[in-house]
Amino acid sequence: MRKALVVYLMSEPETPELARAAVEGGADVVELGFPFSDPLADGPVIRRAAERALARGMRTRACLEVLARTRELVPDTPLVPMTYSSIFEAYGWERLAEDARAAGATSLIVADLPAGERPELRRVQLVAPTSTDERIRLAGELTDGWLYLVTLAGTTGARGEVSPALPGLVERARRLTSAPLYAGFGISTPDHAHAVAGLADGIVVGSRALQAAEEGPSALRAYVASLREALDEA
């Protein structure tokens, strides 16, 4: 079965073209970061990208516009805004969910909203190696489409090796939920992709994708294609 490839991009004016390049390179899902000033789950690369996006005026309404334009360019690819609770709190929880859906969002990810808080907000839930079985089961029940496996205790950002905690987390999650499992945090190279493809149903790449995106659509397309190839060979 084809392994899913999720690519994270920060919402900026150039993002629709970048998203199209990612899809051309073989991305199955595009996450669109709505920047927040104090992103607790993010390491330096995404934090700096958020600072830059905010400095360029990428507030919630501008992000929704980027989402809508991205939807026009990539009509068939799931688009998932990823952000933080403070953005929802200010815009209105239901209203932002509705406006995002109207702009073309397939689902949502809220990095600091653990399973159980705001259960009425349909979103992709996250679980981590520290999660108890009970919480993995709860997240599996509540999640929208797929379950985001945070591979390690830590923030987003490239790492040398795939987290040794991932196999155990996958094994527990398989036992506790039937949701597809996509692994993210610390996955950045084709070797990582190949290794994770043997365990999970998909991968999420963020920080390294942002670095590729800074070099433009063709660099991003080539980077995503290298991951696609590694996943397909697995």
Next chain:
Amino acid sequence: MTEARVGSFGVYGGRFVPETLIPALEELERGWREALADERFRAELHELATTYAGRPTPLTLAERFAPGKRIYLKREDLLHTGAHKLNNALGQAVLARRLGKRRIVAETGAGQHGVASATVCARFGLQCVVYMGEEDMRRQRPNVERMRLLGAEVRAVDFGTRTLKEATSEAIRDWITNVETTHYLIGSCVGPAPYPELVAELQSVIGREAREQVLAAEGRLPEAVVACVGGGSNAIGIFHGFLDDPEVRLVGVEAAGAASLRSGRTGVLHGARSSVLADEDGQIADAHSISAGLDYPGVGPEHAYLRDSGRAEYVTATDEEALAAFRDLARTEGIIPALEPAHALARARDLDAELVVVGLSGRGDKDLAEALAALRPDGK
């Protein structure tokens, strides 16, 4: 599902953190409840408070500072390490030991909580890492040196506001990364549940003592209790002693440029829903205060609750008003307060109340360079 509702103050509080931390917060919550129910824990804390920290701290009548009023100062400046922060740090260190955590991370603004954390880690043989904004390291140099002397590692936070907000975010990121071995010793009544409640309980010793002491001195309760509010731990600690005395006004004093309660909106910062300085999109705004300890765009969720319920009132003081009170207390009482409680002193003396207890949360040695530089243009 109900777990996440624990530790709510009305619509405020909660646990808005990445999933990685949820099990640690649940473990902390359980450990805290068990500790509270354990006589030995309470006895150990009491022993440390009296033989190590210097409790009870005195209540001092400041007659010359406020002629015509009876203003009492609750002297947390006389606590070991020079601020109320030690009450919390001692309690959390004992708790961390019960939980088997050998590594402590903390954030600090003015450096007082960092010093308190470094102190208890030295006392209990725990590894200590303190995150501090570069701007605050510059403003509060003596406390940086103090932390290092005590064996703590001080990590500079060189991005964003370079103050307490960013230091707190980095401490939380460290905790996310090292959660199996590490206890996050948060310094104020902020953060995800159970921290706001836990810190308030550990600081409530201030209010319990102050209530007894003012009754002994005056034979009546004060008309008002006044304390400065940054994150709000010294205020919540002293307020807790008087919450059930509806005739006692509770007055929190924020820095005018960091008035999360007076000028903030409902938002989510550092794991809790509270009143925060944020723009209409929910982006957290910069706070501005001469006092590093008040220079924070958030506030404990219980304060937001007390504001909404009307039980406590919140006012502001400017940098200039705080500096004037700082100088005046030094010259009239021989007490050099920290710039943070100088905000409370500024409002206490013009408050429409005669018998007032002020939380003097810390001493001003750390602020001399900053305060003297600011006062000098007046030639005073």
